[in-house]
Amino acid sequence: MAGGLLTVRDLHTYIAGFHILQGVSFEVEKGSVTAILGRNGVGKTTTLKTIMGIYKPAKGEVLFRGDSIAGLPPYVITSRGISFVPSERNIFATLTVEENLRLAYNGPKEKLGDRLEVVYNLFPELKRFSSLRAGELSGGQQRMLALACGMVREHSLLILDEPSEGLSPVYVKMFFKKLREFKEEHGKTILLVEQNFALAREVMDFVYLMDKGVVVAGFPLEKMEASRDLIRRVLGVSL
Amino acid sequence: MERLRQLVLPQRFAGYAALALILAAPWVDRPLASSLSLAYVWATLAVSYNILLGFAGIASFGHALPFGVGAFLAAYMLKWGIPYLPVILAAGLAAGAVYVAVGLPAYRVRGIYYAILTLAVAEAVRSTIESTARTTVAVTVGAIPELAGLAGLYAYLAVFALAVVLAGISAVQDLRYTRRKRARVLKGVVYALLLAGLVLTTYTALSTSAGFLAEVGAGAPYVRVLRFIYPLNVYLLSAVVLYLSYLVVKRLSQSPLGTTFVAIRENPVRASVLGYNVLAHQLAAFFASGFFAGVAGSVYVACVPTVMTDVLASDKTFTALTGAVLGGLGTLVGPVIGGIAVGVLRDYLSSISPALLLSLGVSLQQAQLLPSFILGAIYIAVVLALPYGVWGTWLLRGWKLKRRLEKLLGT
Amino acid sequence: MVSPELLLSAVVDALTYSSMIYMAALGLVIIFGLMDVFNLAHGAFFGLGAYIFVTLFYLTGNFLLSAALTVLVGVAAGLAVERVLIKPVYGNPLAQLLVTMGLMIFLFTLIQLLWPAGLVFPETGNFYISGYIEVASVRIRVYKFIVILAGLALFAIMSLVLSKTMLGVKLRAGTENRELAAVFGVNIARLFSLAFSLGVALAFLGGALVVPLTHATIELPVHFSLLAFTIPVVGGMKSYTGAFYASLLIGFVDRFTAYFAPWLTFAVDLFVMIAVLVLRPEGLFAR
Numbered sequence: 025m026a027g028g029l030l031t032v033r034d035l036h037t038y039i040a041g042f043h044i045l046q047g048v049s050f051e052v053e054k055g056s057v058t059a060i061l062g063r064n065g066v067g068k069t070t071t072l073k074t075i076m077g078i079y080k081p082a083k084g085e086v087l088f089r090g091d092s093i094a095g096l097p098p099y100v101i102t103s104r105g106i107s108f109v110p111s112e113r114n115i116f117a118t119l120t121v122e123e124n125l126r127l128a129y130n131g132p133k134e135k136l137g138d139r140l141e142v143v144y145n146l147f148p149e150l151k152r153f154s155s156l157r158a159g160e161l162s163g164g165q166q167r168m169l170a171l172a173c174g175m176v177r178e179h180s181l182l183i184l185d186e187p188s189e190g191l192s193p194v195y196v197k198m199f200f201k202k203l204r205e206f207k208e209e210h211g212k213t214i215l216l217v218e219q220n221f222a223l224a225r226e227v228m229d230f231v232y233l234m235d236k237g238v239v240v241a242g243f244p245l246e247k248m249e250a251s252r253d254l255i256r257r258v259l260g261v262s263l
Numbered sequence: 264m265e266r267l268r269q270l271v272l273p274q275r276f277a278g279y280a281a282l283a284l285i286l287a288a289p290w291v292d293r294p295l296a297s298s299l300s301l302a303y304v305w306a307t308l309a310v311s312y313n314i315l316l317g318f319a320g321i322a323s324f325g326h327a328l329p330f331g332v333g334a335f336l337a338a339y340m341l342k343w344g345i346p347y348l349p350v351i352l353a354a355g356l357a358a359g360a361v362y363v364a365v366g367l368p369a370y371r372v373r374g375i376y377y378a379i380l381t382l383a384v385a386e387a388v389r390s391t392i393e394s395t396a397r398t399t400v401a402v403t404v405g406a407i408p409e410l411a412g413l414a415g416l417y418a419y420l421a422v423f424a425l426a427v428v429l430a431g432i433s434a435v436q437d438l439r440y441t442r443r444k445r446a447r448v449l450k451g452v453v454y455a456l457l458l459a460g461l462v463l464t465t466y467t468a469l470s471t472s473a474g475f476l477a478e479v480g481a482g483a484p485y486v487r488v489l490r491f492i493y494p495l496n497v498y499l500l501s502a503v504v505l506y507l508s509y510l511v512v513k514r515l516s517q518s519p520l521g522t523t524f525v526a527i528r529e530n531p532v533r534a535s536v537l538g539y540n541v542l543a544h545q546l547a548a549f550f551a552s553g554f555f556a557g558v559a560g561s562v563y564v565a566c567v568p569t570v571m572t573d574v575l576a577s578d579k580t581f582t583a584l585t586g587a588v589l590g591g592l593g594t595l596v597g598p599v600i601g602g603i604a605v606g607v608l609r610d611y612l613s614s615i616s617p618a619l620l621l622s623l624g625v626s627l628q629q630a631q632l633l634p635s636f637i638l639g640a641i642y643i644a645v646v647l648a649l650p651y652g653v654w655g656t657w658l659l660r661g662w663k664l665k666r667r668l669e670k671l672l673g674t
Numbered sequence: 675m676v677s678p679e680l681l682l683s684a685v686v687d688a689l690t691y692s693s694m695i696y697m698a699a700l701g702l703v704i705i706f707g708l709m710d711v712f713n714l715a716h717g718a719f720f721g722l723g724a725y726i727f728v729t730l731f732y733l734t735g736n737f738l739l740s741a742a743l744t745v746l747v748g749v750a751a752g753l754a755v756e757r758v759l760i761k762p763v764y765g766n767p768l769a770q771l772l773v774t775m776g777l778m779i780f781l782f783t784l785i786q787l788l789w790p791a792g793l794v795f796p797e798t799g800n801f802y803i804s805g806y807i808e809v810a811s812v813r814i815r816v817y818k819f820i821v822i823l824a825g826l827a828l829f830a831i832m833s834l835v836l837s838k839t840m841l842g843v844k845l846r847a848g849t850e851n852r853e854l855a856a857v858f859g860v861n862i863a864r865l866f867s868l869a870f871s872l873g874v875a876l877a878f879l880g881g882a883l884v885v886p887l888t889h890a891t892i893e894l895p896v897h898f899s900l901l902a903f904t905i906p907v908v909g910g911m912k913s914y915t916g917a918f919y920a921s922l923l924i925g926f927v928d929r930f931t932a933y934f935a936p937w938l939t940f941a942v943d944l945f946v947m948i949a950v951l952v953l954r955p956e957g958l959f960a961r
Contacts, residue, residue, distance in 0.1 A: 076857055097863065098856035108857050116847045116854065123843050130859045177859070322771055372951050375712050376911075378771060379903045380951065382714075386900055387944045394937050581779055588772060632783045639780035646772045647762050 029054040029181055029213050030075070030106075035084035037067075037074045044070045045081070046237035052181065052215050052230075057207065059216045059224045061259055062234030068217045069111065071234075072185050076108045077101045088181070103130060107179035111186040111217075114170035117159030121150055121169055124158050128173035143172045146202055164195040171199065175206055183215045188223050200227055221261045233258045270514055272429070276437045276454070279430040282506075283461050286423045289498050290468040296498045301566045302606025303501040304559050308579070309586030309602030310508045311555035316584075317593035318512075318521065319548035320528030321369055325381030326583050328365060328388060329358035329553035331575035333560025338402035338570040347409040351504075351561045358557020359550040366549030370542045382577065389575040401571045404564055411489055413479070415496035420472060422499075427461045434458060497565050504562050505599065508555045513595050515551075524548065556583075578635055582609065585642045591652025600654055608641075609634045679812045684933045690818040690887070692925025693825025697880030698898045699905035699917055700828065701873030707849040707912035708869045710767070711760060714774035717899020718781035719874050723748060723881030724890045725785060728793040737803060741882050748878030752871030760870060761863075778899070786892055793890040803886055817886050824883055828876075829918050836914060845869065849912050900940075901928070904947045910957025919959045 028051035037045040044067045052058045062068050073079050075086050077098040086094040093101050102108070115124050125143065129136055144151035147168050153161060158169055167187065174182055187203075188196045204227060207214055218224040224231070225245070232242040235258045243251055255261065273279050289296035308330060315321050333354035340350045365384060369377050409415075434454040441447045475491050515521045527534045527541050535541045564570055573579075582605055590601020612634035649656050702716045713719075723744055730740035759777060763769035798804045805816045836842035848855045848865055856862050881894070888894055901924060906912075909920025924943060931942045950958055 078853060078856070097861070098853075099859050099861045102857060102859040110854065110857065113851055113854060116850050118846055118850050119843060126840070127843050127847055127855075127858050127860070173858070322768065324775070368948070368951065372955065375767065375771065376907055376951060376955070379712070379907065380948065383900055383903065383944050383947065386896075387940050390940050391937065578779070581775070584772070584775070632786050635779060636783040636787060639776055639783060643759065643773060643776040643780060646769055646776060647759070650763075650766070650769055 028052050029089060030215065031085070031087040032071070032075065033085040033087075035071065035074060035086065036082045037070055037079050038082050039070065039079065044237055045074065045084075047084070048234070048237070048239050050232045050239050050242055052213060054180075054213050055211060056229040057214045057216060057227050058230045058232070059218055059228035060232045060234055060239075061218055061221060061224060063259060064219065066234045067237045068234055069185055072108065072110075072183055072215075072217060075101075075183070076106065102177070102179075105178065105180040106183060107174045107177040107181070108183045109170050109174035109185065109187065111189055115158045115166050115173065117157065119158055120155050121158055121161070122154040124169060124173055125150075125176050129176050129178075131178040139176055143176045146175070146206065147172050164191055167191055167195070167199065168202075171202070179212070181213045181215060183217075185217045186219060187216070188218065188220050196223060203227065221255075221259055270510060273433075276430070276433045279426065279433045280457055283423075283426040283430045285502055286419075286426050287461060287464040287468075289495055290464050290471070293494065297494050297566075298607060298610040299603070300494070300498045300501040301563075301610060302603045303498075303505040304563045304566060305582050305586055305606035305609070306599050306602025307501075307505045307508050307559040307562070308556055308583040309590065309598040309605070310505070310512055311552045311559065312580075312583040313587045313592060313594075313598040314512060314515075314555070315548055315552040316587065317598070318516065318524045318528070319545060319552075320524075321366075321545065321548065322374060322378040323365075323369075323381040323552075324378050324577065324580055324584075325365060325385035326552075326556060327575050327577055327579040328381075328385045329362045329556035330560045330563075330579055330583075331389075331572075332361050333358040333557025334563050334570050334574045335402065335560075336557075337561035337564045338404050341404045341407060341564065342402065347407050351558055354561035355554040355558040358560065359552075359554035362549045362553025362556070363546050366546055369545055369549070385575065385577060385580065389572060392575070393572055401569050403569045407565055410493055410496040410500065410565060412496075413476075413492065415499060416472060416475075416492055419495060419499050420468060423468060424465055427458070427465050430461060431458055500565060501562050504558055508558070509595065509599055511551070511555070516595060520544075581635075581642075582606075582638070585638055585645075587652075588642065589645050589652055591655025591658070594652065594655050594658060597652050597654035601652060604653075605638065608638065612637055679810070680933070682810060682812050683814070684930060686814055686818055686822075687933075688926040688929040689822045690925075691929045692922045693821050694880065694884045694887075695898070695901050695905060695925050696825050696918055696921035697828060697883060698877065699902040699921060700832065700914070701876035701880075702902055703906050703909070703912065703914060703917045704845070704869055704876070705873040706906055707914070708845060708852075709760070709764075709866050711764075711770050711870075712774065712906075713870075713873065714771065714899075714903075715755075715777035715781055716873070716877055717895045717902050718778045718785070719748070719751070719877035720881040720898050720902070721785055721890070721892075721895025722751075722781060723878030724885040724888075724894055725789055725793055725881075726878070727882030728795050728885055728890050731795070737798075737800070741879065744882040745875050745879050748875035749871045751878070752874030753867055755874065756867050756870035760866075764866075782892070782895065785895065789890065792892060795886045795889050815887070821883060821887065825921075832914055841868075901943065904943060906957070907947050908950045908957060909959050913957060913959055916957055916959035920957075923958070 030052040032051070033049050035045050035048040036043070046067075048067070048071050050058075050060070060068055060071070070079065074081050075093075077093070077096050077100070080095050084094065085092060088101075088104055088106060091104070093104065093106075116127070119127065122140075125140060126136070129139060131139065144154075149165060150169055150172055153165070158166060161169065167190075171184070171187065174184065184203075187199060191199065200223065203214070206212065214227075216224060216228065225248070228245060230242065230244050231248070232239050233254065234240065240258060241251060241254055248255070273282065288299055308326070311329075312323075312326050315323055315326075336357050337350050337354040340353060341347065345353075365381060368380060372380065434457075438447055438451055438454065441450060479488060515524075523534070523539055523544060526537075527539060527544055531541050560574065563574070583602070586602035586605040587598040588601065589604060590599065591597025645652070651659055698717065698720045701719075702713055705711055705713050705716075726747055727740055727744040730743050731737065734740055734743075755777070759773050760770070763773050802816050802820055806813050807816050807819075808814075834842075836846060844855065844860050844865055847858065848860060848862065848869075852862060855865075881898075884894075884898075904924055905917050905920045908924060909916030909918075924946065927946055928939055928943055931939045
């Protein structure tokens with residue numbers, strides 16, 4: 025499967041002496057919604073953070089559009105076109121909603137206004153609270169803001185870490201609806217890390233299963249039925 | 264008994280050799296020994312600092328406080344005629360108590376804030392004393408009677424001879440267990456040279472002392488006696504205090520208490536959840552650290568003619584800190600080596616010939632600052648380049664050098 | 675009873691002092707807020723700024739030019755120190771403490787070596803710098819008001835920069851959550867260099883501005899070091915506005931104590947700091 029937008033090969037990351045990633049490999053096809061599923065603590069967030077340059081890998085490759093980005097500082101990786109929305113502490117509480125969005129935006133100044141319009145159209149609530157300090161929004165609104173920040177940035181790959189965590193079902197539904205809208209309209213590639221299998225399966229085209237620091241399997245949505253035993257073993261859920 | 268022997272005596276030849284060399288110093292070069300006496304005080308201060316920072320993990324910038332308390336208390340008590348040994352103990356206990364008081368907030372206050380707090384407290388004490396006192400506070404202590412006695416000389420010679428003998432035995436033992444012929448020969452040569460030097464020094468020591476004692480018998484003036492005995496005794500005292508502080512830290516690190524300290528240092532919340540009384544342990548560390556700082560202060564009084572408020576100045580803290588960091592925080596031997604090195608360097612820098620400095624355009628006043636200046640630069644360099652200190656880095660990376668040596672020796 | 679003249683004099687002095695402390699401490703808060711580096715050498719930079727300013731003033735005779743040049747030196751010094759000393763030990767709080775302490779000692783001895791006798795700021799004919807004014811029959815040095823104004827101006831400028839500029843947004847974001855800021859595309863390394871040199875430049879500026887009142891002596895950096903250190907503790911380690919209010923508090927407490935019980939001044943300052951540490955460790959004015 026050559027020619028993926030993002031290719032990760034044999035990634036090893038150590039944190040405080042612990043061997044968290046023990047050879048992670050996967051590929052994200054352009055234009056797809058790829059999900060990485062796995063239980064708590066298998067290294068999903070560490071993988072994302074290694075891709076984003078927050079952690080330096082001890083071994084392995086990360087290729088974005090064919091260029092190696094492993095070990096580069098996060099701001100460079102972001103400028104190359106990868107937008108990352110972490111799972112927690114993902115907005116600046118002391119900044120206003122609009123300041124958060126402005127900070128996230130990294131394109132030409134003239135287009136800022138238009139981009140903000142696009143985002144505000146997707147999230148009208150954020151427009152209403154645009155001059156409020158982000159810390160005063162509700163949990164669900166903060167997640168919306170985090171997603172909005174991810175979207176407002178110039179990017180070709182959007183990476184989301186457990187976006188549904190801690191959200192009420194209403195918000196989750198809305199969240200994924202917005203995500204799909206955005207993706208359809210702008211043709212972005214999305215890499216999604218989730219624990220919530222049922223939700224992920226609503227949006228994903230391709231899925232990787234992770235266990236104990238490695239990717240154990242990867243298959244498209246159509247082939248999911250065939251791997252139900254594997255899914256049950258790795259995730260603990262039945263189809 | 265066996266445990267005591269294991270604790271007090273070194274394990275390898277290197278240890279014995281070090282002890283013997285330390286004891287040999289005054290007989291080789293008197294002025295060196297005097298400067299070393301003071302260096303040992305700084306080394307003891309560095310060891311005491313290491314108890315708090317290296318083991319308990321608490322950074323304190325007010326270490327001059329227990330040192331100064333010990334020094335002043337000792338100075339006043341000696342002036343009042345109290346015998347020296349109780350004075351040393353009292354100084355240690357008082358300094359320990361004071362440091363415990365300073366240590367109380369450490370439990371509630373996080374690391375960096377606490378460090379600033381200690382800096383502020385030490386400065387506050389010093390400036391309050393200086394501003395409330397109408398004249399400069401300075402205590403001059405005459406010769407300390409215990410250090411002028413002949414008993415010290417006999418003790419010294421006995422210990423020295425014993426050390427050399429033990430070194431010899433240890434050398435033989437070591438050679439016996441070295442298998443490869445090449446290593447044995449090389450080691451043998453080195454050991455032989457060392458021991459020869461030591462034996463020669465012992466002989467010099469004995470003969471000089473014999474000559475001296477003859478003079479005493481024939482009625483030598485008191486000044487002459489003092490000149491010979493006093494520095495010797497001061498040196499012995501200083502070295503013994505340093506060694507004792509080293510032993511205490513060694514014992515501590517090998518005990519369950521030591522491992523508790525490490526646990527508390529690494530993760531205090533977890534330790535307290537596990538049932539360890541973090542506060543009590545921290546205070547104990549403060550007490551031990553303060554005790555030895557105070558003892559160092561009381562020995563300081565023997566090394567210098569006058570004790571002034573500059574003992575509370577932060578550059579004493581800095582000296583201890585540099586010594587501990589240079590040698591290796593958290594190691595046993597590191598602060599000893601580092602402290603001695605810093606002490607010797609200070610002394611050397613302070614005594615650079617004034618003529619040389621004037622020719623370089625440096626005024627005398629500026630020359631006084633030279634030690635701190637150069638030490639400051641060295642200190643920064645060490646923290647950046649050798650964060651584990653000289654000894655610490657040796658322990659960590661030394662195996663590479665050792666491997667090479669072993670290859671060379673064919674072991 | 676305290677005479678109104680004495681009170682007026684004390685208030686003016688307190689305001690002046692607060693302004694001086696604020697200028698000494700603001701840089702410290704900026705640096706700590708963003709980088710988590712407590713720059714123990716900050717007071718030494720303050721003193722160095724004072725000495726360099728006086729030297730430049732002797733050379734140029736121009737107040738504003740000397741001040742501007744001093745700030746430039748500060749920026750350069752900040753950049754150099756950050757690159758050589760701070761960057762290598764980034765992430766290691768103990769090493770940071772040790773390095774900045776070493777730098778502090780080094781700079782103090784450097785100051786004493788270069789200017790063993792201190793430097794006196796000369797009398798100038800300028801009314802604003804050396805002149806006096808009569809307010810309600812109290813003779814007050816005009817320059818004190820200049821210092822007060824400078825402090826207020828600094829506060830105003832800082833607040834504006836923080837709230838209205840992109841740089842301010844980045845500083846606030848980086849202070850709140852460094853990792854997230856990096857992911858948001860902020861060049862953290864460059865921001866650090868900027869913040870550190872800004873902080874050091876502010877220290878230099880502060881030293882320069884106070885020196886006509888205090889003259890350049892070795893007590894200047896020592897004294898202001900300790901005062902500056904209390905500000906983050908009292909005001910909130912990362913709070914810029916907190917630093918302002920804390921400076922006012924400490925300034926008033928310190929100067930009023932100095933008027934009525936001079937030997938207690940430092941002890942009282944220390945007491946305030948300890949009280950805040952025990953009762954409200956996050957700082958009095960932190961958000």
